[in-house]
Structure formats: structure tokens, C-alpha cells
């Protein structure tokens with residue numbers, strides 16, 4: 001028999017080849033082609049990390065890993081699909097496939113741990129818009145899922161493993177998440193507070209003293225309006241130049257995968273700035289396909305299903 005419930009994993013997507021970058025960036029810019037200098041900058045960042053980036057495969061592997069856990073729990077009940085925002089397989093294509101497969105129940109799970117109108121809510125809106133062509137399919141949205149102890153442990157365990165490294169007076173942990181335009185916070189978006197609460201949960205679990213960590217924002221978009229700050233590069237340089245820090249430990253808790261924001265913004269941009277300032281960077285591992293992430297995703301699906 002065919003599965004009863006589709007689990008729709010939704011993510012940003014990444015260009016597979018250099019030729020994909022223009023269309024991908026045009027989609028991100030709501031259909032407007034990027035001006036040449038912005039295009040060149042983005043191309044340069046992808047060339048620096050090398051295409052294809054590992055992200056596309058990581059997302060597929062997260063789907064496979066989740067499928068395996070769900071099959072062990074309830075054989076045959078769930079089928080996992082991946083739908084992307086800005087490149088094929090688009091969310092609408094995945095919804096079309098679910099309909100073609102005769103499944104009439106979807107659990108929508110955004111691959112973003114904290115809730116924001118720009119991430120989680122936007123993924124759900126896209127899925128629901130696609131469902132207008134397929135009446136009769138129900139949709140259960142999953143909210144934020146950073147509270148799961150497995151995900152908190154994933155980060156806390158790495159800090160605990162660093163041991164005395166985090167206790168040294170000249171070391172500082174910078175937790176970071178994707179910056180967003182300021183205007184969303186003024187509009188009551190829970191994102192900033194969820195990032196703070198997630199950081200505090202990890203710090204408490206790792207027994208990190210309050211003066212050994214700080215929060216900063218990364219990867220602000222190339223738009224005119226103000227974005228949430230301070231930026232992590234500025235914070236890291238200041239910690240080294242003016243506060244006697246030598247080792248910066250970077251924990252990008254707003255993401256779950258090795259994407260451009262990690263491979264370029266952290267591993268190249270932040271790392272260079274820290275090196276030039278005379279310090280060194282220790283970058284914590286991303287969840288990718290770690291069992292603690294997969295367990296978190298599985299629990300999120302089962303909880304949502306229990307609510308239905």
C-alpha cells in the first residue's frame with residue numbers, strides 16, 4: 001500500500017552549476033535579475049567554495065536519513081519529499097509529486113530551526129499556495145524545532161568536548177544566526193528571541209559562563225535597508241583588538257548545513273578577518289546528517305502528526 005503521510009522537507013536550495021546562479025539569484029530577488037556587480041560577487045563566492053557545493057547532497061541525505069528513522073518507527077507510513085524555495089525541485093514540484101503519488105496528508109517541515117516570517121512562514125505559504133491546485137490534501141505546518149534536547153546537545157556536546165579551550169580567558173564563543181531585515185523584528189517576528197533562547201539553552205547545557213559567549217549576526221543580505229546586528233566579523237575583530245581575545249569559537253546555530261553562509265561567510269570571510277586581527281578561529285561542526293539532527297527532525301514529525 002502507498003504511504004499515508006508525506007513529509008515535505010523544505011529548504012532554500014543551492015545552485016548545482018555555475019549556469020544556475022543567475023536564475024537562482026533572480027528567484028531570490030523576487031524575479032528581478034541581479035545587477036552585474038551583485039551577480040559577480042555571488043559568482044565569486046560560489047567559485048571560492050567550489051561548485052557543486054555539498055549543500056544539495058546534504059539536503060537529500062537529510063531526507064534519506066529521516067526516511068530511515070521514520071520507517072523504523074512506523075514502517076510504510078511516511079514518505080519524505082524535498083521541496084526547495086529557489087531552485088528545482090521547487091516546493092510546488094514536490095507538492096505535485098505528492099499529489100501524483102496519491103497521498104492526501106502533508107506534514108510541512110522547514111529546514112530552519114528558528115521560526116521567522118522569512119523562513120518557516122514563507123515555506124508554509126509556498127506549500128499552501130501550491131496546494132490550491134490540489135484540493136483535498138491536508139497540510140500540517142511544523143513550527144520551530146530548536147527546543148529539542150538532541151539539537152541542543154549537538155551544539156553543547158561540541159563545546160563540552162573543547163573543555164578548557166572554552167574556559168580560557170582569551171577565548172570567546174560567538175553564537176550566530178542569519179541576520180534579517182530589522183523591520184521584521186519591529187513587526188513582532190519571534191526569530192530574534194528564539195535565537196537568543198536557543199543560545200541560552202546551549203550555553204546552560206555546556207555550563208558556559210556568561211562572560212565566555214556572545215551573540216552576533218551573520219550573512220546580512222545585499223539590500224539597502226538596515227539588518228539586525230552586530231555583524232559577527234565586526235564583533236570578532238573587536239574582541240581580538242580591544243578585549244584581549246585570541247581564540248574565537250564560532251557556533252552558527254541558525255543553520256543546520258554546510259551552506260554558502262558557512263563555507264564562505266565563516267570559513268573564508270570570518271576566518272580571514274580573525275587571522276588578520278592576529279587571532280585564530282575554531283569553527284564548530286554543522287549538524288548536516290548527524291544522528292542528533294535526524295532524531296530532532298523525526299521527533300518534530302511525530303509531534304506534528306500527534307497533533308493532527
Ligand code: FEC
Nearest residue numbers: 012013014015028053055112118119178221222259260261
Ligand atoms: O547555496 C548556498 O549554500 C546558500 C543558500 C542560502 C541559504 C540561505 C538562508 C537564509 N537566507 C535567509 C534570508 C535572506 C534574505 C535575503 C537573502 C539573500 C540571499 C542571497 C543568497 C542567499 N540568500 Fe538567504 N540563504 C542562501 C542564499 N537571504 C545567494 C542573495 C545574495 C545576498 O543577498 O547575499 C535578501 C533577499 C530578500 O529580501 O529576500 C532576507 C534566511 C535564511 C535561513 C533560513 C533558511 O535556510 O531558509 C532567513 C541556506
